[in-house]
Amino acid sequence: MNPEHSYFEVSINPLHSNLDLTILFSGAGNPIPLHKMGPAVHDYFLIHTVFAGTGTFEMRGRSYSCKAGDTFVIFPGELFSYIADLHTPWQYAWVACTGKTVNSLLAQIGVTPEQAVVSGNNPRHIRHYYRHIRACFRQNDLPQLEELEAEGWLRLLLRELARANTTKISAKPIAETDIQRQVGQAIRYLELQYTQSVSIEHLANSLGYHRTYLCKMFKQATGLSPMQYLFNIRMERAKQLLQTAMTIDQVASSVGFNDALYFSKQFHKWSGAAPSVYRKRMWEA
Incomplete structure (x- = not known):
């Protein structure tokens, strides 16, 4: 058991792929009160979705108070920090990914380093996407196929985030008639x-x-x-x-x-x- 979590699990992709979209690992945890990460920098994208409780995420000089149904995204090379609430520490799942297309996929759903939080998802609805991603890397039979399956689940996860972020996307200036x-x-x-x-x-x-x-x-x-x-x-x-x-x-x-x-x-x-x-x-x- 991770001493800073009452519950913790992580699944790691055994392959060292160089694809346009590659999942590195995925996990879930219930951090203890005031559990903190950072200030730090990652060299990959790290997506967290909160299922219960609250916490605070900071990046690019902005502070976001996150609750159940919120998703925050850490971008590679960006200084970040986050901390669980003292009284109602958050519970969340995460997926780390890298690749040439990740930036554009996130931008398409309205997620950027300047606006790195998506709100409004149903946490019970979205939780199973993370479960499927983690389960992909526990089979160990055909890792190439497991990686492909995990990528599919990640794209479905991003689709759900896009549905919650529709207002932000449609509010952007329309570039074409x-x-x-x-x-x-x-x-x-x-x-x-x-x-x-x-x-x-x-x-x-x-x-x-x-x-x-x-x-x-x-x-x-x-x-x-x-x-x-x-x-x-x-x-x-x-x-x-x-x-x-x-x-x-x-x-x-x-x-x-x-x-x-x-x-x-x-x-x-x-x-x-x-x-x-x-x-x-x-x-x-």
Whole structure:
């Protein structure tokens, strides 16, 4: 038993991964009154969620009084401290993680070094995410799969924090108009579905617009109709594939053309050279 906790457990990831999101360890504990950590600095992210009691967390010159349902996040390289209350010491769980995507994931849910606390979660609802994360590292059969599972539970945990932080997120200045957002979604759809038979009618319905209105918005934003934009995506991708050893038929199929002859004519019209001629030029360059 940890002498500074009436209850304490921790599970450690046995792998030394270098992923974009890696869980290092996860634990839970009931600290004794006035149990304190810091001032100190970590080289990883450390997320705590309070399930009962109260305590105080400090970082970046701000002091947060935390209670059940609050989550506070320690950022790497940031000086922090926290202390359990004298009369009602908090009980919490934690998860430590690192990786290139953690900062952006936290920013997406409104958590930054300047605003490092999320309030409003149901502690009983969120507790099981921490339990699942800890349980992942107790199996010892296939640690790579356990790590993958733990990452999934962490993402679900962050989703729950985002739900509690919706007000803060929506209160931020909106960087794009509704039209820009809808056109952006249409562009994203075309970029991901260009290998398929794309229906602009279906795209418009999925975004909640009439086909004519979507085409008008799209052309205002990009200078092209959706089908012209899709055609350019396919041709640019075909240029890349023609630099490989794929056959013309295979290239055509890979960019959404069932008829290789029709693809060749369209590519010639677009680039000024037949696919085979274009390929020869690229290989000779």
